[in-house]
Amino acid sequence: MISQSSGMLGVLELDEGLSECTPAPREGSLLNPATFGLPILTEIVEGALAERVIRGDPSLEGACVTAAHKLVERGASVIVGDCGFLIRHQDAISAAVDVPVITSSLLLIPILLRQLAPAKKIAVLTADTRHLGEELLGVQNARDRERLVIGGIEGGIYMRNTLARPLVRTDLEQIEHEVGECIEQLRGQYPEVAMLLFECTGFPVVSKALRRKTTLPIYDITDLCALTLNAVLGRTPT
Structure with a gap:
């Protein structure tokens, strides 16, 4: 504390x-x-x-x-x-x-890449992949960039609620489902994923549960x- x-x-x-x-x-x-x-x-x-x-x-x-x-x-x-x-x-x-x-939390990327063997990848989970451009990753080395995979939950209920005015609070179970499903898809496509980074500040509320489910290290803004x-x-x- x-x-x-x-x-x-x-x-x-x-x-x-x-x-x-x-x-x-x-x-x-x-x-x-x-x-x-x-x-x-x-x-x-x-x-x-x-x-x-x-x-x-x-x-x-x-x-x-x-x-x-x-x-x-x-x-x-x-x-x-x-x-x-x-x-x-x-x-x-x-x-x-x-x-x-x-x-x-994207500021952590250069440090996290050094925690893993060169053959391993980090999955970056974002609210919207359409706007997470290369310039936000802070990675200049091409080999390091190849070790980052990006996944997002745009189009889901969480993002619909986030963009609503006034903001609509999404059920915890729904956030866990959408983020967890995205993780599963990325791991299926990239078996080398050995660590997760949550860009969205709405995701830390499910970090604990998803650490247990995925058995992978998860970093977030907290x-x-x-x-x-x-x-x-x-x-x-x-």
């Missing part, structure tokens, strides 16, 4: 048009204080509708920087994005604030958050 007296996690939240009866964040969610054992601060990125963030609207960069500044002013020690596609604004946000910025928070804040003595 992270020391609660040392700082807070600041989340750049999408402008999702949530209702006043928004349910509490689920176990394992990026927005659940219990996930990291410390307070969570949120700032809505004005105009950051899911479809705009996913397709990569460059005009959102200023709003991301503004929200990041507000989070730091409120006491955030680390800034994280509530959508992996915010990685497009990583450089601008990190240049604007004096705390670590981790916009996406793992990168925990690593960064531990480095910045330190762990509570045991």
